[in-house]
Amino acid sequence: MTTAGLRLTGVSKRFGGSHALDNVDFTAMAGEVHALLGQNGAGKSTLVKILTGVYVPEPGARLELWGQQVPFPLVAAHKHGIAVIHQDLGLVEQMTVVENMGITAAYGTRLLAPIAVRRERQRCVALLRDMHVDIDPDTPVSLLNPAERAALAIARAKRLLEDHSDSFVFVLDEPTAYLDAEASSRVLALMRTVADSGSAVVFVSHRLQEVAAIADRISVLRDGIVVDTFRSSGDQSGRIILAMLGRAMERFYPTRVDGPRAELVLRVSELVGRRVNGVSFDAGPGEILGFAGLTGMGQEEIPYLLSGAMRAHSGRATLGSSDLLSLPIRDLIELGVCLVPGNRQRDGLWPLGTARENVTLPEIATTLAFRKVRVGRERQVASSLLAEFGVRPCAPEQKAASFSGGNQQKMVLAKWMRMHPRLLLLDEPTQGVDAGAKFEVLQMLSGAAFKGATVVVASGDYEQLAHICHRVLVLRFGKIVTQLTNQGLTEAAIARSAQGA
Amino acid sequence: MSTDTASAAGEAAQLEHLTVPAGRRRGALMAGVEQYGLVVICLIGFGVFSLLLPDTFPTVGNVKAMIESQAVIVPLAIAVTLPLRVGDFDLSIAGLMVAAGALLAQLTTHGVGLGEAMAAVFGLSLAVGTINGLLVVKVGIDSFITTLGTMTLLGGLAYAFTNSNVITGLPSDVLTLARQNILGFPSIVWVGWVLVAAAWYVYEHTPFGRSLLFIGGSREAARLAGLNVDRLRISAFVVCSVISGATGVFFAGSVGQLDPSVASQFLLQPFAGVFLGATTIVVGRFNALGTLVALYLLVIGVTGLQLYGAQPWVSDVFNGAALVAAVAFAKLAARANAQRR
Numbered sequence: 001m002t003t004a005g006l007r008l009t010g011v012s013k014r015f016g017g018s019h020a021l022d023n024v025d026f027t028a029m030a031g032e033v034h035a036l037l038g039q040n041g042a043g044k045s046t047l048v049k050i051l052t053g054v055y056v057p058e059p060g061a062r063l064e065l066w067g068q069q070v071p072f073p074l075v076a077a078h079k080h081g082i083a084v085i086h087q088d089l090g091l092v093e094q095m096t097v098v099e100n101m102g103i104t105a106a107y108g109t110r111l112l113a114p115i116a117v118r119r120e121r122q123r124c125v126a127l128l129r130d131m132h133v134d135i136d137p138d139t140p141v142s143l144l145n146p147a148e149r150a151a152l153a154i155a156r157a158k159r160l161l162e163d164h165s166d167s168f169v170f171v172l173d174e175p176t177a178y179l180d181a182e183a184s185s186r187v188l189a190l191m192r193t194v195a196d197s198g199s200a201v202v203f204v205s206h207r208l209q210e211v212a213a214i215a216d217r218i219s220v221l222r223d224g225i226v227v228d229t230f231r232s233s234g235d236q237s238g239r240i241i242l243a244m245l246g247r248a249m250e251r252f253y254p255t256r257v258d259g260p261r262a263e264l265v266l267r268v269s270e271l272v273g274r275r276v277n278g279v280s281f282d283a284g285p286g287e288i289l290g291f292a293g294l295t296g297m298g299q300e301e302i303p304y305l306l307s308g309a310m311r312a313h314s315g316r317a318t319l320g321s322s323d324l325l326s327l328p329i330r331d332l333i334e335l336g337v338c339l340v341p342g343n344r345q346r347d348g349l350w351p352l353g354t355a356r357e358n359v360t361l362p363e364i365a366t367t368l369a370f371r372k373v374r375v376g377r378e379r380q381v382a383s384s385l386l387a388e389f390g391v392r393p394c395a396p397e398q399k400a401a402s403f404s405g406g407n408q409q410k411m412v413l414a415k416w417m418r419m420h421p422r423l424l425l426l427d428e429p430t431q432g433v434d435a436g437a438k439f440e441v442l443q444m445l446s447g448a449a450f451k452g453a454t455v456v457v458a459s460g461d462y463e464q465l466a467h468i469c470h471r472v473l474v475l476r477f478g479k480i481v482t483q484l485t486n487q488g489l490t491e492a493a494i495a496r497s498a499q500g501a
Numbered sequence: 502m503s504t505d506t507a508s509a510a511g512e513a514a515q516l517e518h519l520t521v522p523a524g525r526r527r528g529a530l531m532a533g534v535e536q537y538g539l540v541v542i543c544l545i546g547f548g549v550f551s552l553l554l555p556d557t558f559p560t561v562g563n564v565k566a567m568i569e570s571q572a573v574i575v576p577l578a579i580a581v582t583l584p585l586r587v588g589d590f591d592l593s594i595a596g597l598m599v600a601a602g603a604l605l606a607q608l609t610t611h612g613v614g615l616g617e618a619m620a621a622v623f624g625l626s627l628a629v630g631t632i633n634g635l636l637v638v639k640v641g642i643d644s645f646i647t648t649l650g651t652m653t654l655l656g657g658l659a660y661a662f663t664n665s666n667v668i669t670g671l672p673s674d675v676l677t678l679a680r681q682n683i684l685g686f687p688s689i690v691w692v693g694w695v696l697v698a699a700a701w702y703v704y705e706h707t708p709f710g711r712s713l714l715f716i717g718g719s720r721e722a723a724r725l726a727g728l729n730v731d732r733l734r735i736s737a738f739v740v741c742s743v744i745s746g747a748t749g750v751f752f753a754g755s756v757g758q759l760d761p762s763v764a765s766q767f768l769l770q771p772f773a774g775v776f777l778g779a780t781t782i783v784v785g786r787f788n789a790l791g792t793l794v795a796l797y798l799l800v801i802g803v804t805g806l807q808l809y810g811a812q813p814w815v816s817d818v819f820n821g822a823a824l825v826a827a828v829a830f831a832k833l834a835a836r837a838n839a840q841r842r
Binding site for chain 2: 307309328329330332333339341346347348349350351352353357361362363364365366367368369370371372373375415
């Protein structure tokens with residue numbers, strides 16, 4: 001713990017007149033996991049991009065890797081013993097583990113020279129074994145679980161670094177953002193193993209509990225400044241939040257609204273989808289019903305099946321007297337069935353469309369094809385929607401892609417809130433959403449329930465489910481195994497039954 | 502990668518509202534340059550060639566000739582914006598135009614009335630559009646491959662319709678339809694302009710036009726918002742084919758004869774116009790007015806160079822180079838903008 005793997009001093013980066021980073025100092029020691037936290041826009045990505053050579057910092061910045069000063073702009077970072085692993089890992093699904101392992105190092109040969117297949121395989125197995133991961137090198141990546149994928153990505157980076165150096169700095173950019181609790185705890189364990197072998201690990205994230213669980217030290221960025229760096233011990237979410245937001249957050253979760261108030265309206269029986277295999281439940285207006293489970297157990301399909309996004313194999317689902325499984329999506333939307341998909345970039349938004357065009361889409365889809373669109377009125381509607389639901393900046397003509405993750409999610413929700421949903425279906429509503437926006441997103445769910453909507457949320461974030469839901473159903477292998485309510489509804493109880501304990 | 506760029510854009514956006522007003526004014530100026538850059542280049546090009554060739558270039562005759570040379574290109578380009586807006590290619594436009602013209606020429610020279618011949622052309626176009634649409638949308642074949650196939654097939658059909666001959670001696674009503682003088686321009690030019698105006702209205706002001714673009718931008722999000730994505734994609738192919746087929750009728754009439762081998766000469770230019778047009782007026786989107794501006798810019802460049810003494814092959818070189826250069830410039834400008842922010 002005495003050598004610094006990565007030492008950044010005086011790093012600033014300006015875009016136009018504003019500082020994305022302002023005189024940042026950051027150190028990651030050998031054998032340490034150093035978490036870098038901050039809201040979207042705090043400067044995390046800018047810092048990561050400086051370490052990948054995409055951005056060049058302002059003059060005066062210094063970078064030392066394992067005691068060696070390295071000049072900016074950073075080129076061929078791997079030659080200096082640093083690797084940045086992005087959230088999407090950059091693995092090729094159809095190719096095998098060993099093929100993926102060698103691809104960034106050109107399989108250790110020249111362009112047209114034959115690949116030493118046996119040597120590649122041995123090296124692949126050895127690298128994975130160092131991380132206590134045992135996978136057949138001929139498995140296609142598409143069959144690996146998230147933790148194995150992460151291990152492969154780290155091992156691959158290490159392979160590239162090994163040719164130039166024998167001590168390593170790994171920067172992992174949001175490696176767990178799209179994983180459930182089980183998978184992310186395995187990735188975190190992996191990071192621990194990597195650090196214990198003497199590497200310096202920088203872990204960029206905004207999931208607070210994880211950070212407390214694994215990091216040795218925590219640094220918090222806000223508005224381009226490192227506002228706090230401290231040694232991790234126990235639950236410090238209060239301190240982290242204070243540093244991230246610049247104010248204390250009195251509550252992490254909105255107050256739970258009253259439960260179901262009237263007769264049950266949503267009735268689902270023997271629903272069968274791809275993974276869901278015979279699920280039955282009812283829910284009422286005003287109720288927030290959670291679905292939990294490990295990745296791939298079927299809970300994530302429920303919102304898609306009920307919204308018509310995914311076709312059910314068999315079963316019945318009715319809202320009042322309407323049959324949800326037979327109606328086209330447009331009719332379901334008119335009934336008030338609204339879906340907030342998990343992959344908002346792909347399924348929830350038109351990234352290059354403006355905020356105005358995105359929030360007014362349901363109207364476009366239901367009006368006559370050749371009636372004139374009144375852009376001025378749309379703009380008014382859009383600005384008031386953006387303002388009402390706290391989408392920042394309140395700029396209806398700005399492209400959706402230019403908003404932060406949290407604000408994009410609020411935009412997707414705002415689009416539906418205007419339609420007064422009766423059944424609001426959500427998959428991972430707070431994924432990739434920072435702490436401040438997460439509260440607002442959850443508040444929108446509570447608000448919808450308060451106004452009488454039935455809210456169905458599938459999520460791998462058990463803590464969140466335990467806080468906002470009236471009832472949580474846990475799925476294993478496509479079937480409901482547990483129903484948790486009242487005092488029995490805790491994060492630990494969800495996790496236990498998700499894992500079949 | 503997409504999440505990566507998006508998060509970068511997100512950070513940039515967060516910073517944007519902090520910038521000083523001076524920066525915003527410069528941003529607005531940049532946006533203006535982006536939006537009307539091509540129009541300005543078009544005017545500069547016209548000015549430069551007028552100075553260089555004062556006797557031949559800025560004459561009424563030359564301007565009319567330039568406009569008339571784009572007469573069938575304009576409707577073809579507008580046709581192809583429809584599938585492009587939903588994210589599909591249609592390479593069969595020029596093949597269909599010539600095949601439709603061939604069908605019309607053969608029928609009318611054999612005593613079939615213009616009305617019946619046009620009905621046959623309409624039927625052919627409807628069939629081609631529907632087949633393209635069904636193969637791409639329902640069967641799921643890539644649109645590039647599907648329409649490459651129909652393009653080739655239609656090229657063959659054109660020969661079949663004409664018995665591999667150039668058909669001449671078209672009846673006068675076919676010629677009049679395309680050549681009728683309205684305010685100094687033949688009717689075919691007006692058809693193109695009316696189409697541009699109609700497409701402009703539909704694209705910029707109606708739910709239909711916006712839906713097409715939404716599907717092109719995010720097919721799944723569009724479906725989940727209740728748009729009938731399949732039907733809209735098929736209808737884009739059908740309307741595209743119907744416009745291309747109708748253009749064939751005017752094409753036969755304006756040329757006065759029908760050569761089945763010319764289809765390939767009419768394929769690249771509409772695409773060049775549409776892609777170049779997407780860098781102006783409504784920046785980043787396939788749009789009608791931008792397409793018209795781009796086509797006129799290209800013809801000004803080509804005509805000017807030819808009058809200046811360049812060889813005929815210069816037109817292909819110029820069209821190709823202008824397309825690649827303009828699109829590359831638009832990309833670089835967008836990137837520079839993002840960096841500055």
